[in-house]
Amino acid sequence: MAYSSGRMLLSQSDGPVSRFRAWVFIVVPLLAILFQVYVPLFFPVLSFLEMPLLVVVYLSLTQRSQVGGLFTGALIGLAQDSLSKNPLGMFGICKTLVGYFAASVGVHFNVDNTVIRLFLSFLFYFFHQTLYWVMQRMLLAQQPPFDYQSWLLFGALNAVVGVFLFHFLDKLRAAA
Amino acid sequence: MESFVNRYRNLTILLLVIFAQFLLLAVQVKNDQDVRIIRVWTVTAVTPFARVVELLRGGSVGFFRNYILLRDEDAENRRLRDQVGHLKLENIFLKNELNTAERAKALGVFQARIPSKTLAATVIGAGAGSNAKVVYVDAGSTRGVERGMAVVTPDGIVGKVIAAYPTASEILLATDADFAAGVVSQDGAVRGTLKGQGTPLLKVDYVPIQEKVQVGQWFYTSGDDRIFPRGFPVGVVRSVRDAQPFKEILLDPAGLQHGLEDVLIVTQGVHQDIPPTPVADQPVYIAPPPPDESKPASPAAAGAPPPITEADKLRLEYQAAGEAQGHKFGSGESGPPNFSGIGTTLPQKPAPAAAAPPAVPAAAVPAAASPMPATGATTKTTDVTRHSNQANGEPTGSTKR
Numbered sequence: 001m002a003y004s005s006g007r008m009l010l011s012q013s014d015g016p017v018s019r020f021r022a023w024v025f026i027v028v029p030l031l032a033i034l035f036q037v038y039v040p041l042f043f044p045v046l047s048f049l050e051m052p053l054l055v056v057v058y059l060s061l062t063q064r065s066q067v068g069g070l071f072t073g074a075l076i077g078l079a080q081d082s083l084s085k086n087p088l089g090m091f092g093i094c095k096t097l098v099g100y101f102a103a104s105v106g107v108h109f110n111v112d113n114t115v116i117r118l119f120l121s122f123l124f125y126f127f128h129q130t131l132y133w134v135m136q137r138m139l140l141a142q143q144p145p146f147d148y149q150s151w152l153l154f155g156a157l158n159a160v161v162g163v164f165l166f167h168f169l170d171k172l173r174a175a176a
Numbered sequence: 177m178e179s180f181v182n183r184y185r186n187l188t189i190l191l192l193v194i195f196a197q198f199l200l201l202a203v204q205v206k207n208d209q210d211v212r213i214i215r216v217w218t219v220t221a222v223t224p225f226a227r228v229v230e231l232l233r234g235g236s237v238g239f240f241r242n243y244i245l246l247r248d249e250d251a252e253n254r255r256l257r258d259q260v261g262h263l264k265l266e267n268i269f270l271k272n273e274l275n276t277a278e279r280a281k282a283l284g285v286f287q288a289r290i291p292s293k294t295l296a297a298t299v300i301g302a303g304a305g306s307n308a309k310v311v312y313v314d315a316g317s318t319r320g321v322e323r324g325m326a327v328v329t330p331d332g333i334v335g336k337v338i339a340a341y342p343t344a345s346e347i348l349l350a351t352d353a354d355f356a357a358g359v360v361s362q363d364g365a366v367r368g369t370l371k372g373q374g375t376p377l378l379k380v381d382y383v384p385i386q387e388k389v390q391v392g393q394w395f396y397t398s399g400d401d402r403i404f405p406r407g408f409p410v411g412v413v414r415s416v417r418d419a420q421p422f423k424e425i426l427l428d429p430a431g432l433q434h435g436l437e438d439v440l441i442v443t444q445g446v447h448q449d450i451p452p453t454p455v456a457d458q459p460v461y462i463a464p465p466p467p468d469e470s471k472p473a474s475p476a477a478a479g480a481p482p483p484i485t486e487a488d489k490l491r492l493e494y495q496a497a498g499e500a501q502g503h504k505f506g507s508g509e510s511g512p513p514n515f516s517g518i519g520t521t522l523p524q525k526p527a528p529a530a531a532a533p534p535a536v537p538a539a540a541v542p543a544a545a546s547p548m549p550a551t552g553a554t555t556k557t558t559d560v561t562r563h564s565n566q567a568n569g570e571p572t573g574s575t576k577r
């Protein structure tokens with residue numbers, strides 16, 4: 001890594017900003033969406049994985065730009081909505097907020113730390129699921145169950161997968 | 177504004193992006209009534225503003241109409257007030273017309289019921305003097321009114337004509353101090369002279385203190401004054417007090433109790449009988465008495481009214497005695513007949529029997545609220561009784577005129 005992983009808290013001016021090649025912002029979200037679409041068809045066990053969300057969290061945390069994070073989340077969320085049966089905007093709104101808050105966190109914390117990544121992945125997954133549940137009730141007039149136990153479990157699994165995913169994506173940085 | 181946007185640029189962009197996606201959602205999603213949420217939101221967002229705008233518009237228009245353009249409302253109020261005033265006057269006029277029509281109808285009925293010829297007149301004025309009980313009526317000498325004629329109403333006597341002008345007549349009311357008339361009690365036992373006192377009550381003068389007069393007793397015109405025909409009601413006794421040398425009897429004038437608007441001037445008087453009993457307001461059916469089978473029917477008395485009371489029997493005896501002596505009752509041409517033998521033979525003399533009296537329901541008699549007697553000539557029983565008392569030397573109710 002090009003910067004110290006020992007600093008847990010840093011300002012935007014102090015910390016280095018990760019730079020990715022342009023194709024990374026296209027290919028990685030696209031692959032994540034394709035994974036989310038096709039993998040559960042063949043491996044239903046992996047349906048708990050929220051790969052687009054993990055990608056949004058990673059890109060937003062490493063970009064440290066709130067505007068970039070919210071646009072990243074909005075685009076990935078709308079793309080995910082386009083391939084789902086949900087109305088356009090459901091995942092878009094949720095991931096927009098996740099990207100914005102993830103970028104806000106990345107500004108103040110050293111997100112290269114594994115523990116922080118694990119915690120943030122878990123936290124944003126739970127936040128994403130909760131927000132989606134609220135929007136289902138408020139906007140779609142649906143009555144989905146508030147299955148927080150499953151969310152906690154899947155959030156933990158996604159956090160573990162996210163740690164490895166983030167580690168893989170770190171290798172795609174421009175500095176590398 | 178620009179600095180605010182720059183300071184919160186990220187947050188602003190976030191809100192815009194979220195808002196845009198909300199709009200996107202609202203365009204797609206429909207509610208349970210199959211209405212798109214974007215339409216629901218739009219209506220919900222616009223309606224309060226429209227309501228406020230309409231409230232402001234309505235309030236402004238109402239304020240303008242109710243507080244600015246008050247000139248028309250004031251004119252309308254004035255017009256309505258004038259209309260209400262006219263309607264009130266019209267209502268009063270119609271009520272007066274109705275009362276007049278009712279009075280005219282009552283006078284017409286009364287005119288047709290009494291034998292005297294009368295002339296209807298309306299009071300058009302009162303006397304100028306404060307103490308003079310005088311009124312003017314709209315009938316004068318051109319319609320046949322003459323000085324000295326009696327003036328009555330269905331309730332009783334009113335006064336007499338003291339001056340007849342071509343188009344009006346002056347009437348002296350019975351309450352005037354100069355008024356006087358002959359009266360007789362209802363039972364015919366008490367005669368007196370009616371005098372006005374200048375007060376609402378009338379006075380019957382020259383009644384000896386030994387005469388029995390009761391409160392509530394009716395007095396009628398006696399006809400002795402040659403002004404009022406006999407039988408018109410005068411009034412009811414209000415109070416009786418013994419004084420020297422005569423009783424002091426005060427009457428409530430019957431003809432002046434309910435105001436004075438329409439009167440009848442008696443142009444040609446005919447004497448009438450005084451009703452034997454006061455006429456009640458409500459007619460009462462009186463069943464006929466049971467037939468007296470112990471007394472045989474007398475052919476001589478057939479067709480005559482059956483004697484019912486001892487007074488009737490006594491009256492018939494006196495009448496028969498007078499006719500036997502050739503006396504003509506009521507003419508005054510000859511002296512009184514000799515009734516000296518009647519009193520001693522009365523207990524032994526059987527009363528003339530008659531057939532069973534017919535049923536005469538009182539309801540068949542024309543109802544009259546006033547104590548006016550019904551038309552019909554019968555024998556003057558009260559005079560006969562009085563004269564018989566005089567012949568026997570008993571205290572009578574005869575009065576001096």
